[in-house]
Amino acid sequence: GESVGLHLPTLSVQEGDNSIINCAYSNSASDYFIWYKQESGKGPQFIIDIRSNMDKRQGQRVTVLLNKTVKHLSLQIAATQPGDSAVYFCGLNTGFQKLVFGTGTRLLVSP
Amino acid sequence: DGGITQSPKYLFRKEGQNVTLSCEQNLNHDAMYWYRQDPGQGLRLIYYSQIVNDFQKGDIAEGYSVSREKKESFPLTVTSAQKNPTAFYLCASRTRTGLFWETEAFFGQGTRLTVV
Numbered sequence: 411g412e413s414v415g416l417h418l419p420t421l422s423v424q425e426g427d428n429s430i431i432n433c434a435y436s437n438s439a440s441d442y443f444i445w446y447k448q449e450s451g452k453g454p455q456f457i458i459d460i461r462s463n464m465d466k467r468q469g470q471r472v473t474v475l476l477n478k479t480v481k482h483l484s485l486q487i488a489a490t491q492p493g494d495s496a497v498y499f500c501g502l503n504t505g506f507q508k509l510v511f512g513t514g515t516r517l518l519v520s521p
Numbered sequence: 522d523g524g525i526t527q528s529p530k531y532l533f534r535k536e537g538q539n540v541t542l543s544c545e546q547n548l549n550h551d552a553m554y555w556y557r558q559d560p561g562q563g564l565r566l567i568y569y570s571q572i573v574n575d576f577q578k579g580d581i582a583e584g585y586s587v588s589r590e591k592k593e594s595f596p597l598t599v600t601s602a603q604k605n606p607t608a609f610y611l612c613a614s615r616t617r618t619g620l621f622w623e624t625e626a627f628f629g630q631g632t633r634l635t636v637v
Contacts, residue, residue, distance in 0.1 A: 453629075456626070459625070503624070507569070507571055511564040
């Protein structure tokens with residue numbers, strides 16, 4: 411079956427630092443991977459995706475890296491701000507459009 | 522405004538009662554999903570549907586049931602067979618263009634169910 415996990419339940423950083431959130435997965439057949447951000451009491455919001463034929467994709471202040479050899483995905487947030495404080499989920503699309511997610515990493519940004 | 526709406530935001534039920542959570546979307550999306558969220562457990566897939574009148578079990582379907590009679594609606598019933606129903610429930614939807622599915626799924630704001 412498929413599984414997605416995250417390496418750390420909580421990550422604490424100082425404002426202005428770069429944050430790196432890691433994720434491991436077991437399914438090699440996924441055609442893309444996704445990152446979501448969930449603020450307290452709200453539904454998750456899409457951040458960025460990466461196709462399985464890519465190893466890097468950049469967005470606004472975020473970069474996602476995909477290492478298929480070790481089945482590892484990471485989300486890098488540059489110049490982390492207090493508004494980035496949230497729970498971050500990695501996910502993947504399996505066969506038949508089944509979307510599965512990991513356990514999440516809570517990012518805490520202190521001033 | 523287009524979006525996905527879950528209601529109610531908070532729901533309380535007595536143990537042994539079935540309860541139905543509403544999820545409606547006006548985005549004209551083909552696929553809809555139900556997830557359960559518990560502290561430290563992440564998002565776990567309950568059921569999903571790619572098309573009207575069809576749905577598939579996710580990873581934790583036991584004790585739940587769904588229907589997809591209309592494209593815009595995907596209600597979830599939490600039955601009395603669900604042993605630990607208290608949780609935060611999230612509905613999501615996404616669309617496709619021709620044969621290709623969009624990668625982004627849109628989530629509702631969730632329903633927090635408490636069973637006492």
